[in-house]
Amino acid sequence: MGKFRIAALALLISGLPVAQTIPQALAQAIPQGVDAPSFTPLPPPSLSFYGSPGLIDMPSAEMLPDAQYTTSLSHFGGQTRFNLTFQAFPWLSATFRYNGINDLNLFGFSTYYDRGFDVRFRLLQERRLRPGLTLGLQDFAGTGVYAAEYLVATKRFRLPALGASRGAGWLKVSAGLGWGRLGTYGSIGSTGGKRGKFVGGSTGGNLAVDQWFRGPFAPFGGVEWQVNDRLGLKLEYSSDAYRLETRRSRVFKRKSPLNFGVEWQARPRTRVGLYYLYGSELGATVQFQLNPRLPPTKLHIDAPTPIVPRPPRAQRPELWDDAWAASASSRANATQALRPLLAAALKKDGLRLESLEVSGGAVELRFSNQRYASMAGAVGRAARALAATMPSSVE
Numbered sequence: 001m002g003k004f005r006i007a008a009l010a011l012l013i014s015g016l017p018v019a020q021t022i023p024q025a026l027a028q029a030i031p032q033g034v035d036a037p038s039f040t041p042l043p044p045p046s047l048s049f050y051g052s053p054g055l056i057d058m059p060s061a062e063m064l065p066d067a068q069y070t071t072s073l074s075h076f077g078g079q080t081r082f083n084l085t086f087q088a089f090p091w092l093s094a095t096f097r098y099n100g101i102n103d104l105n106l107f108g109f110s111t112y113y114d115r116g117f118d119v120r121f122r123l124l125q126e127r128r129l130r131p132g133l134t135l136g137l138q139d140f141a142g143t144g145v146y147a148a149e150y151l152v153a154t155k156r157f158r159l160p161a162l163g164a165s166r167g168a169g170w171l172k173v174s175a176g177l178g179w180g181r182l183g184t185y186g187s188i189g190s191t192g193g194k195r196g197k198f199v200g201g202s203t204g205g206n207l208a209v210d211q212w213f214r215g216p217f218a219p220f221g222g223v224e225w226q227v228n229d230r231l232g233l234k235l236e237y238s239s240d241a242y243r244l245e246t247r248r249s250r251v252f253k254r255k256s257p258l259n260f261g262v263e264w265q266a267r268p269r270t271r272v273g274l275y276y277l278y279g280s281e282l283g284a285t286v287q288f289q290l291n292p293r294l295p296p297t298k299l300h301i302d303a304p305t306p307i308v309p310r311p312p313r314a315q316r317p318e319l320w321d322d323a324w325a326a327s328a329s330s331r332a333n334a335t336q337a338l339r340p341l342l343a344a345a346l347k348k349d350g351l352r353l354e355s356l357e358v359s360g361g362a363v364e365l366r367f368s369n370q371r372y373a374s375m376a377g378a379v380g381r382a383a384r385a386l387a388a389t390m391p392s393s394v395e
Helices: 022-028 243-248 328-348 375-389
Strands: 009-013 016-019 069-076 079-089 092-106 109-124 132-138 148-159 169-180 216-226 231-237 258-267 270-277 281-290 351-358 363-369
Touching: 092 243, 148 216, 231 270, 328 351, 328 375, 351 375, 363 375
Parallel strands: 009 363
Antiparallel strands: 009 016, 069 079, 069 281, 079 092, 092 109, 109 132, 132 148, 148 169, 169 216, 216 231, 231 258, 258 270, 270 281, 351 363
């Protein structure tokens, strides 16, 4: 491939031109091949209404990426939950929750506000033939309005992605046993012991260790189909009877144990969802996820435009003829014809053409770098675009 003798090349960054020549930049550039690896991280697990990885109102065994921080807000049936979750270790996560329950009518307040803490431990990591297994303590240090314990297993199955969006599809199957609040519907047995009832007005903070995993337990489960990297569908069977909300205060009517949901990955770190819960209620959630270990932008960068080799001068001498640039008018016409071709090639690599001047043996290009932190990398991609669009006589 011939080298370009560029009179001047300017990278326009924030309006400040930085002059560099193609040969100088190529000497500093990091080689990139057409098989450059993808650094796109896997999408994190979706969250339940309790702010931890899960289906809709039930948990799953998945864990967030290490050091992940999530904020979520969910609402259904007169209940609003604000959740903060932190993945402290790859095997341990913790959640703080502040929630309000409308029309609960406790102590003269129509809306009951409460706070709670959850903790989850991964017992087994998912393998090719083995599901992941997680143990969870829900509202274990609060007032106990949402107190529950559970063991849940989750297995993922890779499926072809559907739709225009890229990325693989996934089918996630979760099943578990719940105690406390999660053992109040469809109980199949008991581990003995007696659980105290929720008493409003408590300030919480006490660990009721003697009640953990005691009393009736019930199965729960569901499936999540991640259709592609944007769309997700959920179906679950809930073991929460919502006795406090449906029998004592009529916060909402629980007509069915089945819940349905549709979720949309609006942005890499933002997910929204709409749901139909318990045969009577509509719900919604918005989830935000951040990780200090990951940059705020997508790491995947497509490979640069392949190099287009020039034919040897002896074999195709007509391609090296610079008679087309003999006059100023012919050079202007050539520049006008080449400009849209080069602009399209640069745009593909995240660069914007600012100005172009072409002569018989040289080209002067100015462009804006809109994508890359490495100036040398941007110049290298511009050189490849020039090689693919300029006449052979322009070296």
